[in-house]
Amino acid sequence: MKKRKIFGVSWNVFLLGIVSFLNDMSSEMIMPIVPTYLTDILGIGKALSGSIMGLIESLSSLFKVLFGYFSDRFRKRKAFVALGYMLSAVAKGSLAFISSWWEFVALRIVDRIGKGIRTAPRDALIAESSEKGKTGKAFGFHRMMDTLGAVAGPLAAIGLLAIFSQLPKVVAYKRIFIISAIPGLVGVLIVLLFVVDKGGEVKKKIKGISALRSRSLQLFLLIIAIGALGRYSYAFTLWKAEELGLTVMQGLGFYALFNLIYALSAYPLGAYSDRIGKRKLITIGFGIAALASIAFAFARNALELALAFVLYGIYIAIEDTIPRAYMADLAKEFEKGTVIGAYHTVFGIFVLPASVIAGILWQTYSLTYAFLYAAAMNALAMILMVLTREK
Template sequence: MGQKGKKIFGISWNVFVLGLVSFLNDMSSEMINPVIPKYLTDVLRTGELLGGTLMGAIESLSSLFKVAFGYISDRFRNRKVFIFAGYALSTFAKGALAFTRYWWDFLSLRVLDRVGKGIRTAPRDALIAESSEEGKTGKSFGFHRMMDTLGAVAGPLAGIGLLYLMRGIEIERAYRYLFLATTIPGLLSLFLILFLLKEGGQEVRKKISGVSALKSRNLRLFLLVIAVGALGRYSYAFTLWKAGELGYSLEGEMAFYALFNLMYALSAYPIGVYSDRVGKKRLITVGFLISALASLAFAYARGPGTLVLAFLLYGVSIAIEDTAPRAYMADLAKDFEKGTVIGAYHTVFGIFVFPASVIAGWLWQSYSLTYSFLYAAVMNLLAFVMMFWIRDKN
């Protein structure tokens, strides 16, 4: 059977396997992501501006490589080797965090992890698109994001459990043991890629020819909107710093983070399916509005009720932003350039998401976290308005 023929629960084989891979990898990542903000401020002793800058740099740098490796995977007509190499590099980098002592060696390993993400993301997303039935890319990307985020729910819960088991150990040493534990699900994900993932079918092997979708006015305008929206996409660390500001413990922050990821996971698959029906452009537009509302809720949260609402809205907005645009770009791309076009989206996003966290960190240090979230709300509202400039009906 071809890559689109064999199905598991109505999902193509490759999409199903990549969903499992992302579940394990994100479980690995999210075991430690909720503790990283406190690790930076309490162990490595970074301040607000440096902390925000580091988090922004970490989340941004991976995207700078995505268009390059998407392009290379299109030219080499091979996705699997880049997917494996990217996940392998990230697995090593996360485990090695156990040996960091300064902010600069921490940053170098986190950048290495993000380089791994940059290597794998566009080829992986292209393989998902190539393995999907026509008109069902939203469903495939929704399933993948759901599995990815279920891993992000399992990760913090596993992290909480491990920290509980290590409650008699000095906190800095417990952090380091937690970093080492991430290699277990990471190595399992590499096994799945190596032995179960199939290389792309005929779509990848077609002669490279035709006019690139990147020359389309609407696609370029859409990338401009993505840039504006990315300027309002602060690091998740700011949401945890907000919870800490309201008096919640590390375990409380991790619980809020798990709530966010649970909402993301529950939303991603139906959002993907729904986007195939109502149009991805429409859903992306709504996503920017929800993101603005989430930012306002974080800005004015003073008690648990508003904070819970903020995390729920944040989960839905990120589920939309991480699902619909990828499927939208995949639908617009020609068969010979899916990796390149999807990589262009990730790269534009990555370039502009870095200053977003730097600006948010500066506003936090100079004024308060409230201003960081208000700034994000304004940028998302601007992106929401700009979406109406795009006449594309996709």
């Protein structure tokens, strides 16, 4: 019997895409108000706020390889996916009941731990639910849905802020925190009731050498680390818009353009990688990243800035999608969670210092130097991809 498909992907992948849409919508509903909530209501300084958010994000990366391994060890993906999404949803809703910065930090840690628990098992489940040779399309669809959630979230937040405009700011924010938990919890129910676990189909005892012992894969992870050192936060792109004299709303408009390009290109690029080869498209992605960084560095007007955001959207769509599918293809059946988790951990660890280095270059010299540094790192990663050969 032919397996059920929708939009060219399996039913499992489609459902996980819906769950990711709901979770990202939930997360992005609160992201526009969290910075103001920290500084104006909880009274945390801007420098401390940035450090807290960066460290918490890095923390989640340490859990990804661990829980990827656990999902391989116990051959259970669905339980870890559901638990991870549940922790994040509850943590976001609980922000409505805090009154101090340390409570905020504790809940954000719970949220990021949830992300660390679910990410590698979920990606392994996507890989196991995909046709052989079609993982790029599956991961592309998932990233598209995730990014569409990032578009829907801020729009929902704007609508809720308008509805609650007559309320005191702190009351309005707390209500949004509570409401933000609802899409996340719906996603948890979808995982529990409808997603089919595939981990149990892997044989209990499989003898073989781990793909992580492969020199070519270790070199690839090294290149990923170098590329991650050139991965600046989207905040730098908004600061560039501000430097050019654009208003906050105009800057957000460019950010919306980035998200739109990201969402629309992730799925077709994922499918394209299945045809031309994932490694080749990852190499091209590093080149586009270098071009985007150069475009940001030398943009002098709104049109040039728009081009930079378009390139940035295509680059992120490639580098947030294709390496996951590539790692899934290389991993043996008994270690997909571990191998994909290793990728997420390496990437996450090196992303944190990337924005720190870019920030130092900005403060010491100018924003142009921060973008040129990112361009150099991505160009180096592209060159190393060309020089190294896949075995």
